[in-house]
Amino acid sequence: MFNNYDIPYMNPYMQCSNYGMDFSQEGLALALNLMQEAVQDERHEELLYDYLISVAPTQEEKDIITSNRNDERNHRRWFRDAYRYYTGENIDAKDGHDFKRPASYLEGISNAVFGELNAMEKYRYIREGLPERFFRDTVFRILTDEMKHATKYNYILSKNALSNK
Numbered sequence: 001m002f003n004n005y006d007i008p009y010m011n012p013y014m015q016c017s018n019y020g021m022d023f024s025q026e027g028l029a030l031a032l033n034l035m036q037e038a039v040q041d042e043r044h045e046e047l048l049y050d051y052l053i054s055v056a057p058t059q060e061e062k063d064i065i066t067s068n069r070n071d072e073r074n075h076r077r078w079f080r081d082a083y084r085y086y087t088g089e090n091i092d093a094k095d096g097h098d099f100k101r102p103a104s105y106l107e108g109i110s111n112a113v114f115g116e117l118n119a120m121e122k123y124r125y126i127r128e129g130l131p132e133r134f135f136r137d138t139v140f141r142i143l144t145d146e147m148k149h150a151t152k153y154n155y156i157l158s159k160n161a162l163s164n165k
Contacts, residue, residue, distance in 0.1 A: 024129075028086070031129030034122050035083045039091045041122075042076035045069075045115055047099040048108060055105045061156055068112075068149045075142045079126075082135045109156050116150035 049069035056062040080091050102108035120143055127139040 027125075027129030028131065029129075031126045032083060032086060034126045034129075035079045036091050038079045038119070038122060038126065039076050039083075039093050041115075041119060042072045042079065043093045044099060045072045045112070045119075046076070048102075048112060048115070051101055052105065052108050052112065055108075057105070057160075061159075064152050064156065068152060071145045071149065075145065078138050078142065082130070082138065085135070106157065106160055109153050109160075113150050113153045113157070116146045116153065120146045120150075 046069055049065050049072065052065045053062050053069065056065055076093065080093075083089070083091050102111055123139055123143050123146065127136050127143065130136045130139065
């Protein structure tokens with residue numbers, strides 16, 4: 001069966017009701033600035049997750065982190081697409097040379113939890129500033145992915161804490 005969960009909607013230009021008329025130019029400007037940051041943040045998270053995958057102690061944990069990493073790649077692409085839609089410009093992602101490995105696997109997982117939670121704080125402002133429903137819904141999907149990721153990382157932390165007792 002074909003399903004395409006990594007494309008929120010097939011047509012971003014679909015006509016909608018007056019939903020989204022409650023935005024301001026200041027809110028949109030803030031959203032655009034935060035989208036630039038989000039693209040860089042998502043790249044940083046992807047590099048962290050690549051490292052965590054390489055050191056994860058079980059296949060289950062590797063699979064969880066891989067799924068989250070793949071979502072982050074989609075998020076980066078969606079933010080770039082939205083930014084290009086509104087500005088006509090591309091966001092250039094940094095290459096990640098500033099990435100620093102965490103001291104341990106569990107420190108990396110802990111960093112991932114807080115990275116996801118911090119992203120949610122930022123992405124709420126992005127969502128609020130966007131005038132089109134399509135992009136607001138896309139950011140809502142990203143927000144719920146970030147919640148899911150934080151929960152999965154907390155599962156990994158709990159599982160490791162119990163196994164260390």
